[in-house]
Amino acid sequence: MDILFGSLAAGILLGMVIALVALGLTIIFGVMDIVNFAHGEFLMVGMYTGLLTAQATGMDPLLTLPVAGVVGFLLGVICYAGFIKFLIRGPMVAQLLGTFGLMLFLRNLALLIFGSSDRTVHHGILVGKSFEIGMGIILPATKLAAAGLSVIAFLAVWLLMNRTKIGKALTATALNAQAARYMGIPTEKMNALAWGIGGASVTVAGALIVNFWAVNPFMGLLFTMIAFAVVALGGFGSVPGAFFAGLAVGLIMEIPGFWDFFTYTFDWMWMADVPMTSLKYMWIYVAYFVIMVVRPRGLFGWKH
Amino acid sequence: MKASVRLVIVGVALAAVLGLTVPAGVFGAEEIKIGVIYPLTGGAAASGRELRAGAELAAEIANNVMADLSMTMAKNSGIKAMGGAKIKLVFKDHEGNPTLGADLAKKLILDDKVHGILGCYHSSVTKTVSAVCEQYGVPMINGSSTSPDLTMRGFKWFWRTTPHDKWFTKDLFEFLKGLTEGKVKGVQAVPKKDIEAVAAACENTEWGSLVTEMIKLFAGEYDFNLRKTLLYADKATDLSSEVRSMKAARPDVMLFASYTSDAILMVKTLKAEKASPKIIWGQNAGFETPEFRNTLGDDIVGILTRTVFLPQVVEVKKIAGQVNQMYKAKTGNDLSGASARSFTGLQAWVHVLEKAGSTKPADIQKAANAIEIPGDELVVPWAGVKFSTTGDELGQNILGSGLIGQYQKAKDGKVVLEIVYPFDVVTADMIYPFQAW
Numbered sequence: 001m002d003i004l005f006g007s008l009a010a011g012i013l014l015g016m017v018i019a020l021v022a023l024g025l026t027i028i029f030g031v032m033d034i035v036n037f038a039h040g041e042f043l044m045v046g047m048y049t050g051l052l053t054a055q056a057t058g059m060d061p062l063l064t065l066p067v068a069g070v071v072g073f074l075l076g077v078i079c080y081a082g083f084i085k086f087l088i089r090g091p092m093v094a095q096l097l098g099t100f101g102l103m104l105f106l107r108n109l110a111l112l113i114f115g116s117s118d119r120t121v122h123h124g125i126l127v128g129k130s131f132e133i134g135m136g137i138i139l140p141a142t143k144l145a146a147a148g149l150s151v152i153a154f155l156a157v158w159l160l161m162n163r164t165k166i167g168k169a170l171t172a173t174a175l176n177a178q179a180a181r182y183m184g185i186p187t188e189k190m191n192a193l194a195w196g197i198g199g200a201s202v203t204v205a206g207a208l209i210v211n212f213w214a215v216n217p218f219m220g221l222l223f224t225m226i227a228f229a230v231v232a233l234g235g236f237g238s239v240p241g242a243f244f245a246g247l248a249v250g251l252i253m254e255i256p257g258f259w260d261f262f263t264y265t266f267d268w269m270w271m272a273d274v275p276m277t278s279l280k281y282m283w284i285y286v287a288y289f290v291i292m293v294v295r296p297r298g299l300f301g302w303k304h
Numbered sequence: 305m306k307a308s309v310r311l312v313i314v315g316v317a318l319a320a321v322l323g324l325t326v327p328a329g330v331f332g333a334e335e336i337k338i339g340v341i342y343p344l345t346g347g348a349a350a351s352g353r354e355l356r357a358g359a360e361l362a363a364e365i366a367n368n369v370m371a372d373l374s375m376t377m378a379k380n381s382g383i384k385a386m387g388g389a390k391i392k393l394v395f396k397d398h399e400g401n402p403t404l405g406a407d408l409a410k411k412l413i414l415d416d417k418v419h420g421i422l423g424c425y426h427s428s429v430t431k432t433v434s435a436v437c438e439q440y441g442v443p444m445i446n447g448s449s450t451s452p453d454l455t456m457r458g459f460k461w462f463w464r465t466t467p468h469d470k471w472f473t474k475d476l477f478e479f480l481k482g483l484t485e486g487k488v489k490g491v492q493a494v495p496k497k498d499i500e501a502v503a504a505a506c507e508n509t510e511w512g513s514l515v516t517e518m519i520k521l522f523a524g525e526y527d528f529n530l531r532k533t534l535l536y537a538d539k540a541t542d543l544s545s546e547v548r549s550m551k552a553a554r555p556d557v558m559l560f561a562s563y564t565s566d567a568i569l570m571v572k573t574l575k576a577e578k579a580s581p582k583i584i585w586g587q588n589a590g591f592e593t594p595e596f597r598n599t600l601g602d603d604i605v606g607i608l609t610r611t612v613f614l615p616q617v618v619e620v621k622k623i624a625g626q627v628n629q630m631y632k633a634k635t636g637n638d639l640s641g642a643s644a645r646s647f648t649g650l651q652a653w654v655h656v657l658e659k660a661g662s663t664k665p666a667d668i669q670k671a672a673n674a675i676e677i678p679g680d681e682l683v684v685p686w687a688g689v690k691f692s693t694t695g696d697e698l699g700q701n702i703l704g705s706g707l708i709g710q711y712q713k714a715k716d717g718k719v720v721l722e723i724v725y726p727f728d729v730v731t732a733d734m735i736y737p738f739q740a741w
Contacts, residue, residue: 003552116346117345120572120599128572128575138577138578140576140577212542214569216539256545257552260553272553277534277535280545
């Protein structure tokens, strides 16, 4: 049973982290109908920001979160004002290829500046610590912190969207930009704000993730893909959807753990020979595929 | 919206089909040009730097007279048999990518007109590069790839100085057997059932896959219970599900074949997931890089790694001590398995060229099959270098041997590798069992 509980806990924890990564993507899509292919690269920028700030100033990586947030907000706003604003006047394909180009640009910029080597944080209050709470459940402190922040970030965004004027303005912009403009809502600003919040949430996620995962200029793609799967699963534009889909994807990634549970509980040793861990990402895309075929608007989709 | 969903799918497909790269070229004059293909960037860049420094130092010694070194190649300036022609190394960066490696080999052969190749560290890259060399009839010496397959393909233009994983893996099981028989210094005989359950995780390129096969082979032969084997991507950013999967098998012994960044990530994850096997063993590579030691510090005390070279060798071999001093002056680090073997690889090249007396491929081939470098000229603790010319294995050095080291804390607080196998050259008591984090 230890294996089962351990995997469940790990999956939920990982799911919350993944949900946090996907949050920014779903905000931007929700407000603007724009798919940001550079999302994983934003995450990478956040990871490098956290890592380099920590290394340069000698402070704990956790304290770099506000810096990463500011960098992400600015990055989002600058991308919007300098680039996306012009793209959205074009056809959908232009928007797609545009953010795709942004992805290539950011990736190669990182390659130019940082080189292709993996970098990791080695020191910090939480790095390398974990809590064992029995029944095989082990919670690494860094992931716990990331999961906690994920919950806070989701609550904050949810409150912002549902309980504030700005949130209403954002929602109005999302539902009908033209009508919103007639009502006096500065839709341009709302779009920029969506990009800012989206950017900040993903770079903060990056600065947290760098506490336990390595960063290199190429890692964005994997997370873009996972974030897409999460957002598609949860429904494009749905904030609660992203959270629950994140949890689902976290548990899906733990399929090898559940497999092991059966292997060793029932001692079916033939199961030990199946390379489940090598296939752990496959199930996410299987889920993505299934949801696209069966329910294209996702579990919590609300637009159109 | 439907159109946009469709476009998302198209976009995701586009994104999946993506890659990049391209490094710089180098020019040379009328020297003997050896193309050296190593992973100078990417996950194994740390090892790449050492490999490069090792080869450069060997070239420096070959190109200059260094009277106090008792090495044949230190006695002459350049290759004496060719009028003192100097060795020029042309470095290329394969980034751990077999396809790129093959392209670079073609470039070196066709554009740079190199006379021979040295490389490539990753067995997967060595495999493709040696295939190119075989195709063009250009000699290649390999100093640091340990996939057994490489010398079993009947290639006529490929020679390997390092012992390979079959030997090393056998060493491991000999060591485990020794542990049950009380042969390990500082440890009383351990009942077989205490260390019987084994799990292995190896990176999923050529090298790791073959190490897995070797572990399967010898676990059967030595009657150990291999509960789990798994392969993982060496560029993985997260290994926690792998580690949990290994833990689920409740192994006494955990075996790894990892490159640098994944070895570090693996040990960090083992610690975070509170894995507590009695023995952790790494098939060198990542497990013996300075980065591994510097990054993880005290966390690696008790971890075993097979290796071909340890600083302690310096104490028993004068020549190794001298070369180590030069290497340290150049890089600030002690010689390691990577640098020492890269050094030895180029040293073999020098001997081959000296014997061949020309850069004609056919002469080089004949010379390589005939050379014999005595052990006392080598920095590595081998009986020498002599390539097999018959049997299943062609071009394999038959005089090499391996070591197993354990990270221990020295009196000055530094973490050092002590030799625990072979049993006759042990330098310290073994720490057993592994102290859980």
